[in-house]
Amino acid sequence: MPDVKKSNEPKRSLNIGIVGCGQMGQKHARNCAAIKGVVVTAVADTNKKRAHTLADELKAAAYPDSEALVEEAGIDALIIATPPAEHRKDALAAIKAGKNVLIEKPIALDIDSAKSLCNAVGKSSVVNAVGFHLRYAPITQKAKSLISGKRVTQVRSVTTTGYYLNFDMPLWFLQKKHSGGPLLEQTLHMIDAARYMVGDITRVFAQGDRIVKPELRKFDSEDTMVLAYKFANGALGTHADSTATTVFNWEIELFGVDWRLLVDYARKSLEGYFGDEIVHLQLPDTDYHKIELEAFINDVRRRKNGAIRSDFNDATKTLETMLAGDRSLKTHAWEIVGK
Ligand SMILES: NC(=O)c1ccc[n+]([C@@H]2O[C@H](COP(=O)([O-])OP(=O)(O)OC[C@H]3O[C@@H](n4cnc5c(N)ncnc54)[C@H](O)[C@@H]3O)[C@@H](O)[C@H]2O)c1
Known part of the structure; x- marks a missing residue:
């Protein structure tokens, strides 16, 4: 298992999108802001006020949904922090567009959805993670x-x-x-x-x-x-x-x-x-979510899973x-x- 914090890649600014601006979206956004070279450039939430409040705080763009965000915002990775039944749709669109994806747990609520996500990442080269932060504790x-x-x-x-x-x-x-x-x-x-x-x-x-x-x-x-x-x-x-x-x-x-x-x-x-x-x-x-996020960012920079301790396939087993x-x-x- 590679060290979570080490990467040989030259550092360039990574643009992150966040869909779901509630409790966990805000937490990930603030943790992103604390990582050097990581910028949350776009957020989305069906609750317009929430999206704009977080966007204002981060000086990011606000979108009504993740589709527009994924298409227009030029992000490297999408963090999905919506209720579980919503994860599949947003993750599939992001993977199709070649974006790296961190989904909050659980990956989905049913096996067909989880497997469709595993198949999608299997056919692509995107970095994929599910937010089981205790693995990083x-x-x-x-x-x-x-x-x-x-x-x-x-x-x-x-x-x-x-x-x-x-x-x-x-x-x-x-x-x-x-x-x-x-x-x-x-x-x-x-x-x-x-x-x-x-x-x-x-x-x-x-x-x-x-x-x-x-x-x-x-x-x-x-x-x-x-x-x-x-x-x-x-x-x-x-x-x-x-x-x-x-x-x-x-x-x-x-x-x-x-x-x-x-x-x-x-x-x-x-x-x-x-x-x-x-x-x-x-x-x-320590903040386990921050360690988890650092592992994800590390792997996004290396363009492959390595430091991530819960990928889509493993999260599907849980x-x-x-x-x-x-x-x-x-x-x-x-x-x-x-x-
Ligand atoms: N790992 C952890 O410690 C931890 C802790 C809490 C929650 N979670 C997980 O994080 C995810 C979000 O939970 P939360 O507590 O942040 O919930 P929340 O209700 O605080 O926030 C969810 C946000 O998603 C928005 N939303 C709903 N449907 C949407 C859609 N289709 N498109 C865009 N935005 C949409 C809502 O308006 C809301 O602002 C869930 O999967 C939950 O299980 C993980």
């Missing part, structure tokens, strides 16, 4: 190096996302056809990080219910879920997903013979032991895993990933 990298060469026997992951049922969330987050629900929006962060550290998941069993706020009519998804999952290497996993508590908690606990490691994303700490060696590490409070979970919520049976 120092805590994930440290955990990965600590367990390197060790057999993982079991995984326990947790997300507590009380904020999900908070009325401040944009409405689309609460609607399954736009967001995929908490399973595809939030749980997938932990499952993707577990996949990154341990390997592919082959089957998933899920149970879910509306227990926390059944009266919340705008929300049409499960608010409480448990998952069991099995890795290709034989390890077994369980996941608990709750919207009941507002205390932010994202954890992955890894077990092996005579070792245990708790990767605590909320506290940015690693706790555990390997035989007689005790692990107790506090990791720095999507397939989550969709197996989603099917299991309905069938109440173990579902094979990728079927």
Whole structure:
């Protein structure tokens, strides 16, 4: 894996377009502005006011949609930060025009869309990335190096996302056809990080219910879920997903013979032991999205994927895993990933 920050290419200014000027579009825009030689020259949003507010801040051009932006703005790369159901259309247009693409997670909400994106990048030479920022977190990298060469026997992951049922969330987050629900929006962060550290998941069993706020009519998804999952290497996993508590908690606990490691994303700490060696590490409070963006920019400059840790194909495997979970919520049976 090449160093995220190093590139032998001579630096020239890279022009970036951003579609979706909400929470993540703004975050990526400000992170772009902090990278030398990177300029956000154009932004697009169906919400005109949002597009113009961000464009004014960045001294960029504002477009009503990504089609016009991709055609007219002369960008090197497009960052797509719209709701998931919108990703496919914008990404296909950008790839067709030869633009490098970073899509926010999840890559899409259905496999046909994700595969059409994989096919499109397969036929082109564009750099492609999906925004799984936890893969770039120092805590994930440290955990990965600590367990390197060790057999993982079991995984326990947790997300507590009380904020999900908070009325401040944009409405689309609460609607399954736009967001995929908490399973595809939030749980997938932990499952993707577990996949990154341990390997592919082959089957998933899920149970879910509306227990926390059944009266919340705008929300049409499960608010409480448990998952069991099995890795290709034989390890077994369980996941608990709750919207009941507002205390932010994202954890992955890894077990092996005579070792245990708790990767605590909320506290940015690693706790555990390997035989007689005790692990107790506090990791720095870095901006994982910025490290992710630097990897993408690095690869755009080199004109090939290398530093990116989640390309379209890999992100599609995470999507397939989550969709197996989603099917299991309905069938109440173990579902094979990728079927
Ligand atoms: N990686 C992370 O940590 C992280 C965190 C939050 C959200 N996300 C992801 O980022 C994406 C955006 O989430 P957000 O929180 O920024 O949402 P948001 O609602 O704050 O912003 C989305 C923006 O997209 C605009 N939009 C909707 N449809 C559009 C279209 N067809 N064309 C142009 N603009 C359109 C909306 O007007 C809105 O301004 C989602 O995929 C989400 O899952 C990732």
